[in-house]
Amino acid sequence: MELLMAILIGVLFTAAVYLILSRSLLKVILGTGLLSHGAHLLILTMGGLGGSAPPVLDKEATNFADPLPQALILTAIVISFGVTAFMLVLAYRTYGEHKTDNMNLMRGNDEHD
Amino acid sequence: MINLLLFPIIIPFLFAIVLLFFKERIVLQRVLAAVGLIAALAASLFLVYTVKQDGVQTITLGSWPAPFGISMVSDMFSALLVTTTIIITLLVVIYSYTSTGEAREHYFYYSAILFMVTGVNGAFTTGDIFNMFVFFEVLLIASYVLIVLGGEKRQLRESIKYILINVVSSALFVITVAYLYSVVGTLNMADISVKIAEIGQPGIITVIAVLMLIVFGIKGSIFPLYFWLPGSYAAPPIPVLALFGALLTKVGVYAIMRTYTLFFVHQTDFTHGLLMVLSILTIIAGCIGALAYFDLKQIVIYNIVIAVGVILFGAAQMNESGLSGAVFYLLHDMLIKGALFFLIGMIIYVTGTSDLRKMGGLMKTHPSLGWFYLIAAFGLAGIPPLSGFIGKLLIVEGAFQADHIWGSIVVLASSLVVLLSVIRIFIYAFWGEPQALPSVERKPYRGMMVPTVVLVVLSVLYGVGTEWLLPYMTDASNVLLQPSIYIDAVLKE
Numbered sequence: 001m002e003l004l005m006a007i008l009i010g011v012l013f014t015a016a017v018y019l020i021l022s023r024s025l026l027k028v029i030l031g032t033g034l035l036s037h038g039a040h041l042l043i044l045t046m047g048g049l050g051g052s053a054p055p056v057l058d059k060e061a062t063n064f065a066d067p068l069p070q071a072l073i074l075t076a077i078v079i080s081f082g083v084t085a086f087m088l089v090l091a092y093r094t095y096g097e098h099k100t101d102n103m104n105l106m107r108g109n110d111e112h113d
Numbered sequence: 114m115i116n117l118l119l120f121p122i123i124i125p126f127l128f129a130i131v132l133l134f135f136k137e138r139i140v141l142q143r144v145l146a147a148v149g150l151i152a153a154l155a156a157s158l159f160l161v162y163t164v165k166q167d168g169v170q171t172i173t174l175g176s177w178p179a180p181f182g183i184s185m186v187s188d189m190f191s192a193l194l195v196t197t198t199i200i201i202t203l204l205v206v207i208y209s210y211t212s213t214g215e216a217r218e219h220y221f222y223y224s225a226i227l228f229m230v231t232g233v234n235g236a237f238t239t240g241d242i243f244n245m246f247v248f249f250e251v252l253l254i255a256s257y258v259l260i261v262l263g264g265e266k267r268q269l270r271e272s273i274k275y276i277l278i279n280v281v282s283s284a285l286f287v288i289t290v291a292y293l294y295s296v297v298g299t300l301n302m303a304d305i306s307v308k309i310a311e312i313g314q315p316g317i318i319t320v321i322a323v324l325m326l327i328v329f330g331i332k333g334s335i336f337p338l339y340f341w342l343p344g345s346y347a348a349p350p351i352p353v354l355a356l357f358g359a360l361l362t363k364v365g366v367y368a369i370m371r372t373y374t375l376f377f378v379h380q381t382d383f384t385h386g387l388l389m390v391l392s393i394l395t396i397i398a399g400c401i402g403a404l405a406y407f408d409l410k411q412i413v414i415y416n417i418v419i420a421v422g423v424i425l426f427g428a429a430q431m432n433e434s435g436l437s438g439a440v441f442y443l444l445h446d447m448l449i450k451g452a453l454f455f456l457i458g459m460i461i462y463v464t465g466t467s468d469l470r471k472m473g474g475l476m477k478t479h480p481s482l483g484w485f486y487l488i489a490a491f492g493l494a495g496i497p498p499l500s501g502f503i504g505k506l507l508i509v510e511g512a513f514q515a516d517h518i519w520g521s522i523v524v525l526a527s528s529l530v531v532l533l534s535v536i537r538i539f540i541y542a543f544w545g546e547p548q549a550l551p552s553v554e555r556k557p558y559r560g561m562m563v564p565t566v567v568l569v570v571l572s573v574l575y576g577v578g579t580e581w582l583l584p585y586m587t588d589a590s591n592v593l594l595q596p597s598i599y600i601d602a603v604l605k606e
Contacts, residue, residue: 020277020281025273028277032277032280032281032284035280035281035284036280036284036287038284039284039287039288039291040287042287042288042291043287043290043291043294045291046291046292046294046295047291047294047295048295068294068300069291069294072243072287072290072291072294075243075247076246076287079247079250079283080280080283082254083250083254083257083276083280083283086254086257086276087273087276087277087280090257090261090269090272090273090276091273093264093269094269094270094272094273097264097266097269098266098269098270103273106270106273
């Protein structure tokens, strides 16, 4: 199971890097979304998969699932959700001002060169 | 008063929320922002006093015993950084009254500044590595607002890049924390240090150390990860630039210093060797940039890069002189970079351009600005008895003790380049034939002068009062030098 997750995370990171390196602003933002998905799955995998019992204090159960990675992922999801929303609005405004979503045309440095 | 160390975080946060309700009332916003920061300053000064008297202050939220709950830890190092942060932010707010423009002030400018201070102070204070990520995000999201506020074409373009870089580095931060958690099974920084000491830093921990260097290096702008900094920082208006230049990169530097003195202390040959090589390359790259431009903003922005290199070079020595030098230089650099950005902001205001070649002869029309600029420039270069001197002296002393002669020579040579780069501004802007100046109002100029003078005087006092500050600095570097002080304070019974 861990191996499968590792491959999945690798595929997500690959796709994310490909998208972030593309020219279109919207694809870049989709890439950051995939990147954070990969990171969240990585937390889950790193915390150890398995654990049959829920993490509730119980004298019988010995094999708990680790609750901490889930709390971390929840926090990270909320943050990446907010940042993605902000980036989408920003990309829309930038498109409105610059009349392009091509990152190649936005490299400019008009003051000094 | 066990909650004392939370006040510098909570008070700006509270005032930021209150300010959201008074969007249209600019005067009220200005007053409340200043009042909130003064209250936070009082709390942080009392915190420094308490830490000096009683040692490291800790609190575990929700009364979960450490290492299970989230710990907040205030040692002398973080208490001093918190205090300096609040002082600089207060002066930036006062500087903003006349220089930001009402259009920006209408759109939650002061709220964003206070939210950013919340994040910065939280990142300095937290004792939990994931909580540090959360506070990083708080300060980053506030900084996204500040960098894009105003919506100029150039700001929008640079904001996209700034946000993209930081989103990628945040994802890397999460990944690093996940790796660290899988190895040590804890997130409490003191507990991580104990666990790493138990397993004796195997190879995977060294990998994590390098990953952390990459994550914090992107925020702190070390070589070769500083590429985004000059473009992005030049986009927002001067008060925001001063805030970013004085505070944001320093959070990255703080995080590197904290993790490299608390966690990764068992294989210093590799990790701290890498840190030292990168810091020297950072200094060299910054020097090249500082001399290459005729743009005021770019010259001072590249000086941030140089200073980051010098501080990390001191931290990489891992001996008493090097670390206390790094602490001295870190605080000095926050004050002096704030002052320099204020000063070039005023130069840009009176000349209407940031191109050095279009300036000249300001000494005849604005002599006081010239003299204060000269003091700040000498302070930056580290001419005794001004504030940069003692930090650099201790860093070089530490490097000689650790037999890193070549590195110390680079640091010393960089002082000359720093002096040259800022004196070049002085020569071009203040000497020579007076140029025709655009007619500007005097009132905003005076409004900007007050916080600038205060900050320059503070930096001079910081240099002259070195002897008086020394016990505080020794306390700060002792915690870095002996992680057991930090660990015992957090994991006490």
